[in-house]
Amino acid sequence: MASVRSDENIELMTYSEVVDVSGYVGNFKVKIRKNPRYVDEDKCTGCGVCQEKCPFKADNEFDAGMGQRKAIYTPFPQAVPNVPVIDRDVCAYFLKGKCQACEKFCEANAIDFEQTEKFVEVDVGSIIITTGFDSFDPSVIAPYGYGRYDNVYSGLQFERMSNASGPTDGKLQLKDGSQPKSVAILHCVGSRDINYHEYCSRVCCMYSLKFSHIIGEKIPDAEIYQLYIDLRCFGKGYEEFYNRIQEEGVNFVRGRAAEVTDLAETADEEGKLIVLCEDTLIGRQRRIPVDMVVLSTGLEPRADAGETAKMFSLSRSADGFFLEKHPKLDPVATMTDGVFIAGCCQGPKDIPDTVAQASAAAARVLSMISKGKVEIEAAISVVDEEICSGCKTCLDLCPYGAITFDEEKSVAFINEALCKGCGTCVAACPSGAIIGKHFTTEQILAQIEGVLV
Amino acid sequence: MNFEPKIVGFFCNWCSYAGADLAGTSRKKYAPNVRIIRVMCSGRVNESLILKAFAAGADGVLVCGCHPGDCHYLKGNLSARRRVAGLKPLLEAVGIGNDRLRLEWISASEGPKVPETVKSFTSEIKQLGPSPLNGRHNGS
Numbered sequence: 001m002a003s004v005r006s007d008e009n010i011e012l013m014t015y016s017e018v019v020d021v022s023g024y025v026g027n028f029k030v031k032i033r034k035n036p037r038y039v040d041e042d043k044c045t046g047c048g049v050c051q052e053k054c055p056f057k058a059d060n061e062f063d064a065g066m067g068q069r070k071a072i073y074t075p076f077p078q079a080v081p082n083v084p085v086i087d088r089d090v091c092a093y094f095l096k097g098k099c100q101a102c103e104k105f106c107e108a109n110a111i112d113f114e115q116t117e118k119f120v121e122v123d124v125g126s127i128i129i130t131t132g133f134d135s136f137d138p139s140v141i142a143p144y145g146y147g148r149y150d151n152v153y154s155g156l157q158f159e160r161m162s163n164a165s166g167p168t169d170g171k172l173q174l175k176d177g178s179q180p181k182s183v184a185i186l187h188c189v190g191s192r193d194i195n196y197h198e199y200c201s202r203v204c205c206m207y208s209l210k211f212s213h214i215i216g217e218k219i220p221d222a223e224i225y226q227l228y229i230d231l232r233c234f235g236k237g238y239e240e241f242y243n244r245i246q247e248e249g250v251n252f253v254r255g256r257a258a259e260v261t262d263l264a265e266t267a268d269e270e271g272k273l274i275v276l277c278e279d280t281l282i283g284r285q286r287r288i289p290v291d292m293v294v295l296s297t298g299l300e301p302r303a304d305a306g307e308t309a310k311m312f313s314l315s316r317s318a319d320g321f322f323l324e325k326h327p328k329l330d331p332v333a334t335m336t337d338g339v340f341i342a343g344c345c346q347g348p349k350d351i352p353d354t355v356a357q358a359s360a361a362a363a364r365v366l367s368m369i370s371k372g373k374v375e376i377e378a379a380i381s382v383v384d385e386e387i388c389s390g391c392k393t394c395l396d397l398c399p400y401g402a403i404t405f406d407e408e409k410s411v412a413f414i415n416e417a418l419c420k421g422c423g424t425c426v427a428a429c430p431s432g433a434i435i436g437k438h439f440t441t442e443q444i445l446a447q448i449e450g451v452l453v
Numbered sequence: 454m455n456f457e458p459k460i461v462g463f464f465c466n467w468c469s470y471a472g473a474d475l476a477g478t479s480r481k482k483y484a485p486n487v488r489i490i491r492v493m494c495s496g497r498v499n500e501s502l503i504l505k506a507f508a509a510g511a512d513g514v515l516v517c518g519c520h521p522g523d524c525h526y527l528k529g530n531l532s533a534r535r536r537v538a539g540l541k542p543l544l545e546a547v548g549i550g551n552d553r554l555r556l557e558w559i560s561a562s563e564g565p566k567v568p569e570t571v572k573s574f575t576s577e578i579k580q581l582g583p584s585p586l587n588g589r590h591n592g593s
């Protein structure tokens with residue numbers, strides 16, 4: 001990210017949102033809202049003294065709600081740019097008009113409480129969407145007790161806990177601060193489940209295996225249980241990693257966990273979380289008492305994926321991820337020319353696949369730029385101006401906004417670069433003035449005659 | 454004599470036609486009664502095409518598109534749904550019968566649904582018998 005920011009051909013806009021997109025391939029106009037961070041990016045040196053002095057705290061979103069951050073904060077140590085932002089909902093100045101500690105201590109005079117949101121409009125030729133995913137919220141699966149039991153963690157929470165810059169400085173610990181002696185990792189939480197998401201989230205098997213490796217490294221005598229349906233170690237070197245984890249002595253239990261409970265039935269279950277499951281390899285119900293439970297939470301489309309799809313005229317597949325133009329032959333393009341997708345916004349994928357897809361998307365954009373011209377669909381619709389009565393029926397029907405009304409001639413006009421050739425306007429035109437090239441009314445009528453002979 | 458209905462199917466290029474393709478590559482067999490015409494989107498199908506099919510002697514018309522929300526053209530299939538819904542009372546009124554027109558959503562991954570749909574629609578049309586316009590057109 002740091003090298004992206006320092007590249008003179010790349011303008012990085014962080015803390016900004018796209019609010020409107022118009023135009024077509026080669027001529028997009030994108031309206032962007034730059035949210036106020038109340039810190040002048042040009043003046044701030046990133047010394048961090050404001051964060052030290054700020055007296056107000058909130059839950060740290062980056063640490064999945066486990067640690068705390070100040071009201072003025074950078075989301076994580078390597079954030080680019082290294083400029084903090086003030087959280088209006090926590091900052092005492094915005095709530096009560098007092099404090100201003102950060103302003104007093106800032107030597108660079110970078111704090112600016114008067115900043116307001118700014119709107120900028122940029123002209124771009126193509127767009128790559130890489131909006132990523134949301135982590136599945138495991139609290140909706142009540143039997144797993146996430147949010148109810150202290151020591152049930154989501155995958156992301158465990159990841160932060162094991163991280164040296166995380167809320168526990170990388171120490172694996174239970175809520176009371178003690179070290180867990182046994183951990184159960186529950187696979188497919190929210191994935192491969194008709195009640196939540198039917199698809200496989202693809203990354204959880206491998207990160208679960210990684211978790212057990214980390215636990216083994218940090219707590220060598222810990223008992224680790226992996227409760228899985230199938231282990232999908234599909235990538236290069238993944239199967240080898242799985243074999244290595246097996247050799248490390250991790251207990252693999254084939255069966256989806258049914259429930260996590262604290263109701264002990266025997267003395268050695270006392271004070272522990274008990275994972276109930278059916279071990280399908282030995283064909284028996286099991287109760288596994290552990291100190292800590294980690295839920296391998298799946299990936300899901302971002303909550304605002306629908307709005308993003310609408311803004312960029314994208315389709316979404318049944319699972320809610322953005323739909324590529326062709327699953328095999330064109331996995332980075334979309335049905336909107338000039339708009340490409342990469343990463344988990346298109347479907348769950350791991351880092352190597354994301355890098356590959358992102359590189360492909362960048363290459364597609366570069367090839368369009370170097371060519372300087374774009375090829376448009378041949379099967380598009382055109383208006384016969386002689387026949388068009390100017391009723392405007394077609395205008396609202398076009399899903400791509402390709403049809404405009406020529407007030408001077410009082411006829412409809414179809415922009416060839418925007419039209420995708422679906423033919424909805426052709427079918428709707430009451431005077432038959434729109435011709436769908438390659439699928440003309442005459443051609444289809446002739447086909448009807450032909451098939452009924 | 455055994456009545457073998459002639460059915461015109463309008464299949465959208467992206468979902469239903471691809472689904473029919475998948476049925477083919479999966480070696481699923483289906484009744485030859487439905488003759489498929491490919492259109493880019495089910496939204497291309499309008500009343501005149503459907504009525505023309507009946508006028509030309511079709512015993513049934515099957516319109517297939519993407520599932521709502523899955524349309525490759527965002528919402529063309531919703532236009533198709535409105536048109537089919539609007540046309541059905543007319544078909545009933547002129548004596549063709551609204552059961553002879555059917556709209557189905559078939560996605561590109563639903564290969565098995567194509568033969569199922571074709572089978573059920575064909576047997577339904579068989580029960581209904583030839584279209585009242587059928588004989589006139591053939592002059593028999």
